Structures are given as structure tokens and as C-alpha cells.
Amino acid sequence: MPELRVGERRWSVAPGSNLLDALNSNGEAVPYSCRAGSCHACLVQCLQGQPSDTRPDALSPEQRQQGWRLACQCQVVEDLQVHTFDPQHDGRPAEVSAIDWLSAHVLRLRLVPQRPLRYSAGQHLVLWAGQVARPYSLASLPQEDRFLEFHIDCRQPGAFSDAARLLQIGDSIRLGELRGGALHYDADWHERPLWLLAAGTGLGPLFGILREALLQDHQGSIRVIHLAHDPSEHYLAKPLQAMAATRANLSIELWTPADLPTTLAQLRLISRQTQALLCGGPDSVDAFARRLYLAGLPRNQLLADAFLPRG
Structure with a gap:
């Protein structure tokens, strides 16, 4: 043996x-x-x-x-x-700079790495709290933020989310591998309609990508759809609506599961040039993708990142 x-x-x-x-x-x-x-x-x-x-x-x-x-x-x-x-030997050190609740179940964690981290909106980073590790998508934007931001779904118990609840400002945390992920903003989309469809904390990386698109003065229409368990879990509603108030080409839609059958059925493409980015749990991502394909969206114009449950 x-x-x-x-x-x-x-x-x-x-x-x-x-x-x-x-x-x-x-x-x-x-x-x-x-x-x-x-x-x-x-x-x-x-x-x-x-x-x-x-x-x-x-x-x-x-x-x-x-x-x-x-x-x-x-x-x-x-x-x-x-x-x-070994996170103490192989990981990169960072410090908790802010931790607060964006809703009853979404914890926002902001970290300042000891050394600057080069990343792009939409990437993933493995976080280590002691010997507990889990990958999370970055919700921050490197061009504008001095911190790394993560939106942690605490609806269900989990080793990392339970540890994150106990973190305090100034605590140390270790950073593991940075990964590309499927989501990003491409300057070639500048004139095309851009749809960002998120479920739960899948909004985090898409929020960073939205900010990237606005920073690059995206000229096509931008449609943001957030599916949450209930209205109280639309945890970025106010900043999104504030952005939309200053950008005529940006629209925000807040959905709940009760709305889903009707709202999905009503999705219509305004252009076959539409670029769609999806993020969230597998069931929600699959439902979004199926409807977009039925509406005529070419498969190579859809990028999806499904948050896999713990195996």
C-alpha cells in the first residue's frame, strides 16, 4: 500500500x-x-x-x-x-479594517493587506481565519479602494462565516490564492447593453464590475437585477439607486422569489449584442441562464459564476 x-x-x-x-x-x-x-x-x-x-x-x-x-x-x-x-507561512497577512452588517444576513468584511494586492473586479480570494478557509469574491475595485471588500452570506451556519462573526477591527487574517473567476469587465463591451444578474451575495463581485464599467464610462445601457430572499435582503439597494440617479443608462431591479416566475418570463433582449454576467447560487444562475438563452442570447455572450455549496 x-x-x-x-x-x-x-x-x-x-x-x-x-x-x-x-x-x-x-x-x-x-x-x-x-x-x-x-x-x-x-x-x-x-x-x-x-x-x-x-x-x-x-x-x-x-x-x-x-x-x-x-x-x-x-x-x-x-x-x-x-x-x-500553512496560512502562517504560505499566506499573505492582512488586517481587518472594517466589519459591519449590510443586512440581517450579509456581513461586509474589509481587509487591508500588508502588501498591495494586484487584482481585478470579479476575482476570488481564499480567506483564512485561523485554520478555517473559504474562497470569496472580491466586491472592491482596485482603482478606487484601499481595502479588499467581501460580502459574506451568514444565513446558514458555516465554519468561516461563524469565525467571521467574531472578527474585530485590527484582527489578523491570512490571504490565500487569488483566482481569475469567470467574471470581468471588457472595454470592448463599451457600446453594448450590459446585464448584471445577481442572486444573494452574488451581487458583491457584480457591484465591483458595475463600478468598473461606470469608471470606464460605459455607453451602452446597464441593467442590474438583484434577486434576494426578501426585500430586506436587497443589501445594496441604496448605493445602487444612488448610482442610477446620476446615470441615465443605468437601471436597477430588485426581485424576490415570489416575483421570479413572472419577471423571468418577461425578460426580453433589447439587442442580440447584449453581454450578460450572472452570479449567485447554482439554481438561480441556471434559471437566469436558461431564460436568457430562450430569449435569444448567444452562449458566448454570457459569463456565469455559481457559488458552490460546501461539498
């Missing part, structure tokens, strides 16, 4: 064992979120030996050359020595 080694510890595992399970079941607390190769919270570095990897394309060539792998996507097929991601 192949042997798995972490530091001075070593033990035997069954051939073909999932690497994440083999580590966690033997006392190595490797965090994970999606188990689908998307969140990148379960990064480990292979020092000797190679696992069988079902998602070699999930990491950059540079990361793979350095031995980094996603434990959830690997099987142990030979003796393997790994280094688990």
Missing part, C-alpha cells in the same frame, strides 16, 4: 484513496469548500511522488511545476510526501 507523509508523520493508505480524505481522516486539517476543484481551498504541495490528478488544468503551469495540487481532485497511487498549505 502506498505511504503518505506529512512532515515527520507517515501512514499507509489504500491505493487510489482520495488525497483530501486521506489527509483529513488522519488528523491533517486540510480545509475544503466545494470538492469540485473550483474553490482551491485544499491546495497541497507534493514534495516527493506524484498523485493521479483528475483536474490538471485547474492550476497554472507555474503552480504545478512547484508541486501544488488540489487534494480533492487527486488519488494516492504511490508513496507521496506533501506539504499542506
Whole structure:
């Protein structure tokens, strides 16, 4: 049977064992979120030996050359020595600069990294609170904000959201991997209609992308739709409406599940040049996407980022 080694510890595992399970079941607390190769919270570095990897394309060539792998996507097929991601050693330090509630269930966390972080609106960043990690989309805009902003959905219990509730200004937190994600603003869309459809805290990254579009003086119409559990959870309604009051080409629509069947059925494209960006839970993103395709939106003009539940 192949042997798995972490530091001075070593033990035997069954051939073909999932690497994440083999580590966690033997006392190595490797965090994970999606188990689908998307969140990148379960990064480990292979020092000797190679696992069988079902998602070699999930990491950059540079990361793979350095031995980094996603434990959830690997099987142990030979003796393997790994280094688990240590946020104190491998992570980048940051400090909590602000923490407040935007609604009863949405916590806004603002961090100031010790060293400036180069990022774009729509990207994801893995956050570490102690030994608890989870990826979150950035809601800030690097050209205008000196902090990194995240909108954390605390409706359901979760290891990171529970830890985030206890954070105070001045507390330290560690930053893990920065990822591209599917969402971004492209200057080539300057004249085209832009639709931003968000569910829940999927509004966070789209808020950053909206600000990017306005900063670049987007000339096409911009339609923002936010689907929330109830009216009280339209947590950015006031700043969005304030933006719309000064931009004739910007419209804001606030939806709830009770509205969804009717409002979705009424979605009509004003142009086949429309560019649509979707973000939120998988069910909401799928519902938005299906309706847009039925309305005639070309598939290559839709970008979607679905927040995967913890696997």
C-alpha cells in the first residue's frame, strides 16, 4: 500500500484513496469548500511522488511545476510526501479594517493587506481565519479602494462565516490564492447593453464590475437585477439607486422569489449584442441562464459564476 507523509508523520493508505480524505481522516486539517476543484481551498504541495490528478488544468503551469495540487481532485497511487498549505507561512497577512452588517444576513468584511494586492473586479480570494478557509469574491475595485471588500452570506451556519462573526477591527487574517473567476469587465463591451444578474451575495463581485464599467464610462445601457430572499435582503439597494440617479443608462431591479416566475418570463433582449454576467447560487444562475438563452442570447455572450455549496 502506498505511504503518505506529512512532515515527520507517515501512514499507509489504500491505493487510489482520495488525497483530501486521506489527509483529513488522519488528523491533517486540510480545509475544503466545494470538492469540485473550483474553490482551491485544499491546495497541497507534493514534495516527493506524484498523485493521479483528475483536474490538471485547474492550476497554472507555474503552480504545478512547484508541486501544488488540489487534494480533492487527486488519488494516492504511490508513496507521496506533501506539504499542506500553512496560512502562517504560505499566506499573505492582512488586517481587518472594517466589519459591519449590510443586512440581517450579509456581513461586509474589509481587509487591508500588508502588501498591495494586484487584482481585478470579479476575482476570488481564499480567506483564512485561523485554520478555517473559504474562497470569496472580491466586491472592491482596485482603482478606487484601499481595502479588499467581501460580502459574506451568514444565513446558514458555516465554519468561516461563524469565525467571521467574531472578527474585530485590527484582527489578523491570512490571504490565500487569488483566482481569475469567470467574471470581468471588457472595454470592448463599451457600446453594448450590459446585464448584471445577481442572486444573494452574488451581487458583491457584480457591484465591483458595475463600478468598473461606470469608471470606464460605459455607453451602452446597464441593467442590474438583484434577486434576494426578501426585500430586506436587497443589501445594496441604496448605493445602487444612488448610482442610477446620476446615470441615465443605468437601471436597477430588485426581485424576490415570489416575483421570479413572472419577471423571468418577461425578460426580453433589447439587442442580440447584449453581454450578460450572472452570479449567485447554482439554481438561480441556471434559471437566469436558461431564460436568457430562450430569449435569444448567444452562449458566448454570457459569463456565469455559481457559488458552490460546501461539498
